[in-house]
Structure formats: C-alpha cells, structure tokens
Amino acid sequence: MVPAILKRSLLLWAFVLAACTVQLAPAYDPALVQGLDQTNAQTLTLFAELETGSPASQFDTYAPRYAALIGQFDALRQQAMARQIPPLARRLASLKLVERICRTDSDPTACVNTSPASLAQILSNLRRMRDTHRSAGLQPDIVALFRGGYDPAIAQALTVEAALKR
Numbered sequence: 001m002v003p004a005i006l007k008r009s010l011l012l013w014a015f016v017l018a019a020c021t022v023q024l025a026p027a028y029d030p031a032l033v034q035g036l037d038q039t040n041a042q043t044l045t046l047f048a049e050l051e052t053g054s055p056a057s058q059f060d061t062y063a064p065r066y067a068a069l070i071g072q073f074d075a076l077r078q079q080a081m082a083r084q085i086p087p088l089a090r091r092l093a094s095l096k097l098v099e100r101i102c103r104t105d106s107d108p109t110a111c112v113n114t115s116p117a118s119l120a121q122i123l124s125n126l127r128r129m130r131d132t133h134r135s136a137g138l139q140p141d142i143v144a145l146f147r148g149g150y151d152p153a154i155a156q157a158l159t160v161e162a163a164l165k166r
Contacts, residue, residue, distance in 0.1 A: 026083040026113050028164040032076060036161060039072045040154050043126075047147050056137040066130040070123060077119035085112055118157040125149040 046065055054062065129146040132138060138146075 026080075026085060026164065029079070029083060029161070032079050032115075033158075033161045033165075035072070035076045035079070036154075036158055039069065039076065040158065042072075043069055043150065043154070047143065047150070050133075050138055050143045051140060051147075053140045053143065054133060054138045056133065056135060059134045059137075062133060063130075066126065066133075070126050070130070073119055073123050073126065077116050077123065080113065080115040080119060083113060114160050115157045118153045118160070121153040122150060122157075125153065 042065075046062070046069065050062070125146060129138070129143075132142065132146075
C-alpha cells in the first residue's frame with residue numbers, strides 16, 4: 001500500500017505541473033504576421049505582373065519594386081531573428097540529438113525559430129529573380145520557376161507564424 005502522504009504529494013505535484021506551461025517556441029508577434037501578409041500580397045502582385053514575361057529592357061520599371069520587396073522581407077527576417085527563444089527551448093535545442101534531427105550545426109535555435117530561414121530563402125529567390133531580370137529578362141517559364149521557389153517558403157513562414165498565435 002502507498003502511504004497517504006505519498007498519494008497527497010503525488011496529487012499535489014500533478015496539480016502544480018498541470019498549472020505550469022512550458023513554452024518551446026518564440027512568442028507570437030502580430031506585427032510580423034501583418035508584415036508577412038502585406039509583403040506576400042505585394043510579391044504575388046509582382047509575380048502576376050511578370051507571369052507573361054518581361055524583357056531586360058523593362059527591368060528599370062521593376063527595379064524599385066524589387067528593392068522594396070527585398071528590403072521588406074529582410075526587415076521581417078531581422079524581426080523574426082530578434083525574437084527571444086524561451087530558455088528551455090534554447091537548452092533543448094543545444095542537445096546533440098536535436099542538432100542531428102534539425103541539422104543545424106551553426107544555430108541550434110533555428111529548429112525552434114524556423115521563420116528566419118524561410119525568409120532567407122525568399123530573399124535569395126527574389127535576388128536571383130531580380131538579377132536574372134536585369135541581365136537576361138524573364139520568360140514566363142522562368143517566372144513560374146521563381147514562383148515555385150517562393151510559394152513553399154512563404155507558406156512555411158505564414159503557417160509557423162500563424163501557429164504561434166495559439
């Protein structure tokens with residue numbers, strides 16, 4: 001038989017632990033989500049305008065838009081990187097097992113805060129698209145390839161950030 005004091009202690013600990021919340025992800029940032037939504041809409045508008053192609057001679061027309069989108073996404077990436085990672089998540093992320101699962105040797109918290117990596121992919125994609133437009137122009141199939149690289153990265157960032165709202 002289990003002594004009554006042990007039963008009460010276990011019951012007390014169960015209530016204490018049930019009342020605790022463990023946060024393993026960064027806090028929800030409504031400004032980041034709003035910025036992602038707005039910049040995504042502007043980027044999709046650019047893709048829609050370019051989906052029929054654009055010669056290099058028209059690059060100057062689009063250069064300010066590329067600069068604005070790249071600047072906005074970079075600012076959002078910095079905002080996402082600046083979020084505080086919860087202490088327990090930071091400790092767990094530094095475990096060798098987690099590093100192997102996440103494949104993040106340089107920044108173990110990247111597995112917990114995935115949005116900066118998604119936004120870095122978007123930035124790389126937009127810069128390549130801008131450079132291609134400037135040098136050789138954009139054919140419709142090339143625009144579709146750039147859009148194919150953009151869609152999964154923005155979807156991941158939007159999904160992760162929306163999930164943090166809980």
